[in-house]
Amino acid sequence: MDSKRLHEAAGKRYSCRSYQREEPEELQRLHSFLMEGITDYQPGIVRYDLIVGVDAVSPILKAPFGPVPALLVISADMNEPYAMESTGFGGQQAVLEAAALGLATCWVSGMFSRSRAEGALDALAPGWQAVAVVAVGRAAPAARTTIKQKLFKFLSAQRGRRRPVGELLHPVDFCSLPRAAVEALTAATRAPSALNRQPWAFALNGSRLAISSTRPKPHRSDATRLDCGIAMLEFQAAARAGSMAGSWHPEAADDNPIASFPLSYPSSGDDLDEA
Numbered sequence: 001m002d003s004k005r006l007h008e009a010a011g012k013r014y015s016c017r018s019y020q021r022e023e024p025e026e027l028q029r030l031h032s033f034l035m036e037g038i039t040d041y042q043p044g045i046v047r048y049d050l051i052v053g054v055d056a057v058s059p060i061l062k063a064p065f066g067p068v069p070a071l072l073v074i075s076a077d078m079n080e081p082y083a084m085e086s087t088g089f090g091g092q093q094a095v096l097e098a099a100a101l102g103l104a105t106c107w108v109s110g111m112f113s114r115s116r117a118e119g120a121l122d123a124l125a126p127g128w129q130a131v132a133v134v135a136v137g138r139a140a141p142a143a144r145t146t147i148k149q150k151l152f153k154f155l156s157a158q159r160g161r162r163r164p165v166g167e168l169l170h171p172v173d174f175c176s177l178p179r180a181a182v183e184a185l186t187a188a189t190r191a192p193s194a195l196n197r198q199p200w201a202f203a204l205n206g207s208r209l210a211i212s213s214t215r216p217k218p219h220r221s222d223a224t225r226l227d228c229g230i231a232m233l234e235f236q237a238a239a240r241a242g243s244m245a246g247s248w249h250p251e252a253a254d255d256n257p258i259a260s261f262p263l264s265y266p267s268s269g270d271d272l273d274e275a
């Protein structure tokens with residue numbers, strides 16, 4: 001994973017709901033990234049399929065989306081306890097790589113037909129499911145955004161507001177965190193989430209930072225785990241782009257906290273992406 005590239009792209013990313021019809025040539029590079037560039041959270045339990053062409057995508061996506069030239073379908077093995085976090089962690093790498101390539105995206109977990117998305121793929125293995133899709137394309141000029149789409153953006157999701165980073169962690173824990181960890185935490189607060197609900201909380205456990213769902217007992221298929229996986233990716237990319245090493249490790253299956261990140265600080269010059 002090129003953490004610096006993904007972390008920088010995170011600053012440009014936003015959810016786009018209005019696209020140009022034409023298929024961008026960068027889709028080929030995105031496809032290569034999907035096949036070879038994603039670092040799994042848990043190996044072998046998430047699959048990425050790119051559906052190209054407005055006619056192929058239209059039956060799958062619902063309003064307020066107009067024509068969308070490409071759709072990333074993210075499927076996971078729902079028998080696995082970490083399927084949702086893995087979907088968020090891997091899918092957000094694709095979203096940020098798309099942003100780095102100059103493409104616009106929008107995660108969609110509610111407004112799509114799961115059966116049609118699955119019908120458009122080579123057969124999924126038993127127990128696998130299309131968990132979410134991501135619209136991909138070039139953003140339409142603002143003038144072509146419909147009133148319905150503008151209204152949807154205005155009404156939905158607190159209009160992009162984020163909880164301040166100081167709210168995510170107990171104040172005592174917050175004060176004891178090194179600057180690099182605070183910066184990575186700040187990056188995590190900017191992560192996208194369904195309905196912008198930001199359903200994550202962080203806590204210090206010794207020298208480990210733990211992430212929990214704000215739902216007390218999130219079932220392994222709970223959608224907040226997907227959002228947490230996205231925030232975990234944004235944290236890790238920011239940490240490694242800065243002066244921290246490390247990666248997330250899952251907690252016991254079906255538990256909350258969901259995962260923890262050992263806070264360690266390599267001497268400068270270490271290859272953070274190999275740590």
Ligand SMILES: Cc1cc2nc3c(=O)[nH]c(=O)nc-3n(C[C@H](O)[C@H](O)[C@H](O)COP(=O)(O)O)c2cc1C
Pocket residue numbers: 013014015016017106107108109110111112132156157160191192193194195196226227230
């Ligand atoms: C898992 C997930 C599912 C989402 N589902 C939808 C959706 O069904 N429809 C939609 O218009 N936006 C959807 N969004 C986009 C969010 O509303 C958006 O990320 C949030 O409001 C924050 O805005 P931003 O992405 O522009 O920063 C989804 C986002 C995530 C992460």
